[in-house]
Amino acid sequence: MKTSFLLPAFMTSFIAVGGYHYTAETTVNDEGRKQKNTMMVEAWIDGAKARILFRENDNPTAKPGSYILTNDGGKTLYLVNPEDQNYMEWSMDMVMSMAGAVGGMLQIQFDNLKTEKLEESDGDRIHGFDTKRYKYKTSYDMNMKVLGMRRAHSVETEQESWVAGKLKDVALGVWLRNTPPSTGDEELDKLIEADMGKVQGFPLRSRTKTVTKQWNKKRTKVKRESISYSNTEVKTFKKTSIDGARFKIPQGYTMIDSPMGQGSPLKGLFKKQD
Numbered sequence: 001m002k003t004s005f006l007l008p009a010f011m012t013s014f015i016a017v018g019g020y021h022y023t024a025e026t027t028v029n030d031e032g033r034k035q036k037n038t039m040m041v042e043a044w045i046d047g048a049k050a051r052i053l054f055r056e057n058d059n060p061t062a063k064p065g066s067y068i069l070t071n072d073g074g075k076t077l078y079l080v081n082p083e084d085q086n087y088m089e090w091s092m093d094m095v096m097s098m099a100g101a102v103g104g105m106l107q108i109q110f111d112n113l114k115t116e117k118l119e120e121s122d123g124d125r126i127h128g129f130d131t132k133r134y135k136y137k138t139s140y141d142m143n144m145k146v147l148g149m150r151r152a153h154s155v156e157t158e159q160e161s162w163v164a165g166k167l168k169d170v171a172l173g174v175w176l177r178n179t180p181p182s183t184g185d186e187e188l189d190k191l192i193e194a195d196m197g198k199v200q201g202f203p204l205r206s207r208t209k210t211v212t213k214q215w216n217k218k219r220t221k222v223k224r225e226s227i228s229y230s231n232t233e234v235k236t237f238k239k240t241s242i243d244g245a246r247f248k249i250p251q252g253y254t255m256i257d258s259p260m261g262q263g264s265p266l267k268g269l270f271k272k273q274d
Contacts, residue, residue, distance in 0.1 A: 028228065031226060041054055041175060046171070073173070131201075136196050138157045165200050204237065
């Protein structure tokens with residue numbers, strides 16, 4: 001005799017089939033400042049939903065044990081802090097935005113904005129996925145005015161990525177990004193997105209090298225040069241069923257104000273030179 005039964009509605013509504021679970025490590029090595037930071041995350045992804053837990057993090061903006069939540073593919077993000085039982089709106093470019101604490105003391109202008117694709121080829125097979133290897137270069141000049149003092153910089157970034165084109169869940173892009181973090185300049189960010197944003201899929205490995213040069217006032221001599229490297233690699237990746245409760249903020253948690261307020265404090269500080 002065959003026996004059949006139905007799961008209660010409250011159970012079936014919480015079980016999601018076809019999601020992904022992965023762990024990833026990011027290392028940032030700033031040779032100029034002689035600093036090296038490591039970040040390890042564990043993530044659960046299902047379509048437009050994501051939970052990204054910070055296992056290890058040298059950056060104080062997100063303590064180990066805290067996690068990022070989104071239910072709309074990253075359009076709205078929350079940073080949840082279980083230790084203090086609170087949460088706040090979050091941005092993946094929050095570190096950049098924190099620079100806004102200097103307020104009107106800082107003005108930045110961008111010029112000579114350029115992005116180009118250097119290479120496209122078949123990449124390694126990673127975690128069972130065929131990948132495409134892409135290499136892009138972005139460059140621009142940056143003129144800063146701090147407390148009345150002018151500084152001229154040029155920045156050149158090369159980003160190499162191994163992208164799995166078959167991965168489609170939009171929330172994978174919350175952490176596994178095809179484009180670098182926001183520069184704070186709307187025109188430059190749109191330029192980068194228009195080119196690098198065309199890549200289909202998500203990177204399972206990426207390497208970024210950024211060279212920053214500080215020039216004299218006439219831009220005839222380099223006064224200082226610094227190089228930084230950022231590497232992100234997905235360590236484990238598997239398809240799995242996910243309890244939908246992972247994507248919910250726990251009851252009783254309090255929403256607190258974000259340091260970003262109603263938007264980036266850098267808004268309005270950036271402008272392109274005429």
